[in-house]
Amino acid sequence: MRIKCPYCGERALEEFTYRGDATVKRPRSLESDAAEAWTDYVYFRHNPAGLHREHWYHGAGCHAWLTVTRDTRTHEIVAVEFADKREGT
Amino acid sequence: MSRPLASVSGLAGLTVPGSYGAKVGELGVTIAERTGLGIATVAACKGKSEALKAAARKAYGVELPERSIVASGRDILFIGTGPGQWLAVSEKYANEELARELAGRLQGLASVADQSGGRTVIRISGPRARDVLAKGLPIDLDPRVFPSNGAATSTISLMGVQLWQADDTPAYELAIFRSLSGSFWRWLAASAAEFGYEVKPG
Structure with a gap:
């Protein structure tokens, strides 16, 4: 598998570290009624057969965090963008 | 009396000027440390x-x-x-x-x-410079895809390198972490040996 880093260009998998699901959102509330939202955030992940948005870190290259859209069935990479949109601007 | 914190190359004792490796045909690669940068x-x-x-x-x-x-x-x-x-x-x-x-x-x-005390910079030049780097660097340095002002951050033999093209002879300069100087030098010497290489004084 190769990932096309928006800064460095196409690089091999060994240069990257996988962090995980890019779609989960950290709950803002610390109140006790947010327990369910926190449980979802910390423990539960979807396991789609198909497109998945995930965070990768280009540790051996430009040190940018990337959001990669990957097909979990084929490992085809559909899109790669900076996780922080301000970067690279 | 010597200065107590005089800078010492991470390659001290390794970069002995001279010719090494295969001695057939033209010299393939020239290697020099860039010191004092x-x-x-x-x-x-x-x-x-x-x-x-x-x-x-x-x-x-x-x-x-x-x-x-x-x-x-x-x-x-x-x-x-x-x-x-x-x-x-x-x-x-x-x-x-x-x-x-x-x-x-x-x-x-x-x-x-x-970072001047944290990096070692090595210049690799000559007609076979690209062939040497190709043994470790997972990046194509061919001029058709790598511009003459190109640079790359990647790894060679699991060691982090920052590389830039210095001129079209071609010559490349590589900044590596100082503490890996010895390991990197062993990779470089082994990789350049088949082309014949000359170590120049820094």
């Missing part, structure tokens, strides 16, 4: 990218690159190493002087950190 990392402060670029333009007459290329300003090279990040290299501002110079001019716009 000023080396510093420059990282744009949040929201200051444009002001930083303007300051660099004014101070060094350079357009800070936004991609993996090297740009030469007055007495300083700026190598794009990541979004909003550069490696600065200079002969004129030697050793830790470069970081002082940059920090003064770019105050409030960028974080500047001295």
Whole structure:
């Protein structure tokens, strides 16, 4: 598998570290009624057969965090963008 | 009496000038350490990218690159190493002087950190330089895809390297972490041996 880093260009998998699901959102509330939202955030992940948005870190290259859209069935990479949109601007 | 903190090359004792490896045909590769360089990392402060670029333009007459290329300003090279990040290299501002110079001019716009004691810079040139690097670097340096002002941050034999093309002979300069100098040298010597290589004084 190769990932096309928006800064460095196409690089091999060994240069990257996988962090995980890019779609989960950290709950803002610390109140006790947010327990369910926190449980979802910390423990539960979807396991789609198909497109998945995930965070990768280009540790051996430009040190940018990337959001990669990957097909979990084929490992085809559909899109790669900076996780922080301000970067690279 | 010697200075207590006189700089010592990370390759001291390894880079003995001379010819090594295969002795057939023309010399394939020339290797030289670049010593005494000023080396510093420059990282744009949040929201200051444009002001930083303007300051660099004014101070060094350079357009800070936004991609993996090297740009030469007055007495300083700026190598794009990541979004909003550069490696600065200079002969004129030697050793830790470069970081002082940059920090003064770019105050409030960028974080500047001295790396002159943390990196070893090696120049690899000659007709087989690309063949040597191809044994470890997972990047195609062929001129059709790698521009003559190209740069790359990657790994060679699991060691992090920052590489930039110095000229079209071709010559490449590689900054490696100082503590890996010995390991890197062993990789380089073994990889260059079949082409014949000359070690020049730094």
